[in-house]
Amino acid sequence: MRSLSNQAKGASYLKRLIELREASEAAGTTVENGSRVRRSWLVTSLGCSDELISSNHKIRRAVLDWDNVVAERRRIAVTIAGEIADVRPGVDDSNVIAISRKPKPSKPLNGKIRWNVIRDAAGNEHKVPILIDGTKIDEHPSNWFRYLTIVKGYDASSVEVALNVYRPFKEFIRKHGFDELGVTDEVFLLWKHSLLSKVEPNRVNTCLSTIHSYYRYLEETRIVRFRVQIYEADDLPTEFKPPYVFPITSKRVIRKSELGIETRSWTTPYGVPGTTASRSTPTNEHTKKVHARTRTQKHGVRNSILLSLAETTGGRISELLQIKLSQLPDPARLAEIIQTGQPYQVFVKRKRRGKKEMPLVLSKYVLIRIVSYVEKERKEIVKRFRKTAGKSDYLFLGDRGNDLLADSATHIVLELFFGILAEAGIHRLRSKFAVDRLETLISGALEKGVDVGPNSNWVEQFLQIVSEEMGQASILSLRPYLPLVFGRKLATTQAAQLREQEQRAIEIERLLADQERRIQRQMEVFRLMPSLEEAARLIAENNRLDARDCLLGLANQLAAAEA
Numbered sequence: 001m002r003s004l005s006n007q008a009k010g011a012s013y014l015k016r017l018i019e020l021r022e023a024s025e026a027a028g029t030t031v032e033n034g035s036r037v038r039r040s041w042l043v044t045s046l047g048c049s050d051e052l053i054s055s056n057h058k059i060r061r062a063v064l065d066w067d068n069v070v071a072e073r074r075r076i077a078v079t080i081a082g083e084i085a086d087v088r089p090g091v092d093d094s095n096v097i098a099i100s101r102k103p104k105p106s107k108p109l110n111g112k113i114r115w116n117v118i119r120d121a122a123g124n125e126h127k128v129p130i131l132i133d134g135t136k137i138d139e140h141p142s143n144w145f146r147y148l149t150i151v152k153g154y155d156a157s158s159v160e161v162a163l164n165v166y167r168p169f170k171e172f173i174r175k176h177g178f179d180e181l182g183v184t185d186e187v188f189l190l191w192k193h194s195l196l197s198k199v200e201p202n203r204v205n206t207c208l209s210t211i212h213s214y215y216r217y218l219e220e221t222r223i224v225r226f227r228v229q230i231y232e233a234d235d236l237p238t239e240f241k242p243p244y245v246f247p248i249t250s251k252r253v254i255r256k257s258e259l260g261i262e263t264r265s266w267t268t269p270y271g272v273p274g275t276t277a278s279r280s281t282p283t284n285e286h287t288k289k290v291h292a293r294t295r296t297q298k299h300g301v302r303n304s305i306l307l308s309l310a311e312t313t314g315g316r317i318s319e320l321l322q323i324k325l326s327q328l329p330d331p332a333r334l335a336e337i338i339q340t341g342q343p344y345q346v347f348v349k350r351k352r353r354g355k356k357e358m359p360l361v362l363s364k365y366v367l368i369r370i371v372s373y374v375e376k377e378r379k380e381i382v383k384r385f386r387k388t389a390g391k392s393d394y395l396f397l398g399d400r401g402n403d404l405l406a407d408s409a410t411h412i413v414l415e416l417f418f419g420i421l422a423e424a425g426i427h428r429l430r431s432k433f434a435v436d437r438l439e440t441l442i443s444g445a446l447e448k449g450v451d452v453g454p455n456s457n458w459v460e461q462f463l464q465i466v467s468e469e470m471g472q473a474s475i476l477s478l479r480p481y482l483p484l485v486f487g488r489k490l491a492t493t494q495a496a497q498l499r500e501q502e503q504r505a506i507e508i509e510r511l512l513a514d515q516e517r518r519i520q521r522q523m524e525v526f527r528l529m530p531s532l533e534e535a536a537r538l539i540a541e542n543n544r545l546d547a548r549d550c551l552l553g554l555a556n557q558l559a560a561a562e563a
Helices: 002-027 039-046 050-055 057-087 139-150 156-175 185-196 201-220 284-294 300-313 331-340 364-375 377-384 406-417 426-447 457-470 476-487 495-527 529-540 544-562
Strands: 112-119 125-133 251-256 262-267 344-349 357-362
Touching: 002 039, 002 057, 039 050, 050 057, 057 185, 112 139, 125 139, 125 156, 139 156, 139 201, 156 185, 156 201, 156 406, 185 201, 201 262, 284 300, 284 406, 284 495, 300 357, 300 364, 300 377, 300 406, 300 426, 300 495, 331 364, 357 364, 364 377, 364 495, 406 426, 426 457, 457 476, 529 544
Parallel strands: none
Antiparallel strands: 112 125, 251 262, 344 357
16 A cells, blocks of 8 residues: 555656646746756755655656756757857957966866786786775776776777776766765766767767766676666566666667677667767878878877878777887898888787787888888987887887877877868778778779679678788678778779779878978978087187077977977
């Protein structure tokens, strides 16, 4: 009888809530708190307790649905306000004195990161981040990063991506006073609305999915119990069967592999609908513009080579950064490669192939640029930072002589593509490699009279070849590129040779650009020679103050040239 009474009371409050929403929305009297309905106003208007709104699943759903309406209205209002600001009429401000304001420094994220090296059962070493909160280890996320590395087999760069999602989320719940182990759907929605004002919808979905997987891990390891919906109804104890509502709800995701094997998992139901991963593949015109941008960068030669490697090998950023000096050919071997034109292989651990050692195939033109970079730009970094760079065997170095990290390289590429191709990064260059390679293989088959169509067995073979060259575990991710390949006007004669000639011309052009950049730097030094002579004369005359000013001016000019 008591449960029936509670059920009737809940139905009564739900009816009041629906009537309140209809009336206040029609009259424009909804009391809002940012992007949601103000809870204190709801409680007062309904005459119920705070607990009822979160404990009764039907009322809770209705309130969250109302929150979505309020959030959408706010988003549209902000958009309209921005458009109005862009087209507002001009104002005569000739008599207005602008007062500059010192920008407030952004607060650093809570928690320091320490990377530790641990060994798995087989004795393999792995880098794992540990999050330090104050004077102690932040245990739950640190154990999650360890779990992703050892159990799930993620590499350090993938774990770092999860880390870079978790830290802003932790900052968000601290700012709003939420307990980490008491997070609910309402917190997910608040964070979602906060993210939508800052980043693209695809990024919002990635963040929500990552944090949901963190709480799924907490539930699976029994750190929290029956808070995250990851159970089938038949597996639940009686008290947690429907109509019980989990504080963090989930939806079933079923994926089917190429062999027809189904895998089931859980994810958040609150992702932004209608968003899909972008498959905008860079063209030669896009990459030409991107490489042109590197000419004005301090480490432009390095960045241009990194782009060329992704474009010509199909390697991931974490794989390209594994290339070492000790893997490069000696002068005699390099001369042989240049003379014969044969490709050169360096072996790295490929991510999707069980981290097996597999080759990246370097063309002789890219190899020439790499050797030239090692002898010039990289050597200059080593001279400046002998303690760090002098001990490193890795090819690519950062600004301070440290090994270039995957996260830094990713940001570099994103900045280079900004304004040229939307949402393009190093992975889009892998797409270009896939499209170019498939086109070459299919064109070559057509030359020989082979009937190659989108659904032929030949295409399956070509997909398998490209998949192996890119270190992919499956050909499924390459299938979306087939319409693009077959939509192009395929070459009818000597396709492979034409592709090789085109790539050779591109890399020779980039090699010349590298040399031009070096000559410009030398010319800058020659231009400063008169000032150097003047400084030397002042020192000889014991005029130290003027000599110091002259040398400071030279240093500023050199710094400006380096920037």
